[in-house]
Amino acid sequence: MTVSRLGVNIIMEPLPRGMKNMRITIKDIAQRSGVSCSTVSRVLTNHPNVDPKTRERVKQVIDELGYRPSRIARGLVMGQINVVALIIGDIRNPFYAELTRAVKDILNKEGYMVVVSDSDYDPQKEEIYIRAAEEYGFAGIIMITAMETEALIQQLEKLRCPVVLLNRYLPSVETDVISVDNYLGGYLAAEHLIKLGHRNIAHLAGFKNSSATRDRLRGFIDAHVHYGIQLNQERIVYGNLQMEAGYKFAKEYLSQNEDITAVFCGNDLMALGLIEALYEEGKEIPRDISVIGYDDIDMASLARVKLTTIRQPQYEMGQTAAEVLIDRMKGKIGAPKRIIFTPKLIIRESTAEYKPGK
Structure with a gap:
């Protein structure tokens, strides 16, 4: 078959038997074009030092063979690939799912592939994923969970690719942070319960080495101070952010502290786990005990008792984190950004006015 392109007649031989089902390589293109592999590479990278007729001949062979260059292989040669690591704490948590969707929507539009890694809130896993991202030449990292450990801090300080912390921050690490005002969120939650007349309020917090946990706890404590209410420190208990933690808290702690x-x-x-356990114990929500959550996942409004909670603008936070990372990956320099969103109290059915002697 003879093909004419830009006045150049190119004689194309039929493909060898079986080649259509094989992975085409640069070597195959070079052999059919009658040029060296380095010339094919220069054509693929649009290098100017290629004769126009030779470039046309190589391009025609590429089209005829249906060759698609490997972005990963090319990126490894160049030292970086258009892949972003997204490290989350628990892939089962709907809160992370919405953040992940937002991050992927934005990055995919810009030609980046997103690799999602589930750390199970394990600092060692976080360190492994970060190390892998750097070794494979990932373009950037977004961490939705960042457990504050000395090893992680040292690792982030040495990173050569940009990193954005989402819904977390590390005080000693200078990097971009996208978060909600967790201090205000904790304050709003406590204030809501206090204004309903509650005085014996417990707090089932997240992980101790999480900035989000610490900030929510500070807000919770300060609301008690502001309203002149004595807070029993034994009422602060730490959980693993999973339903089973709430379930266990109700079964073991609340059953022994009935004044809460x-x-x-x-x-x-x-x-939600706590509410389920309370119902098993014959309790009514909110008649016997009021419960307020944090995040406002879809399940919060679909539970048997619609959950009062603190809403985080999940999609907007993920979108902003991706946009900031894209700027950094494109070389935009400047002081680290700290973008803080405002949480909102969403009142539903799980909280009510305290009535003595109920």
């Missing part, structure tokens, strides 16, 4: 009239949970999943 309200609970602020560090996320919606623990709140």
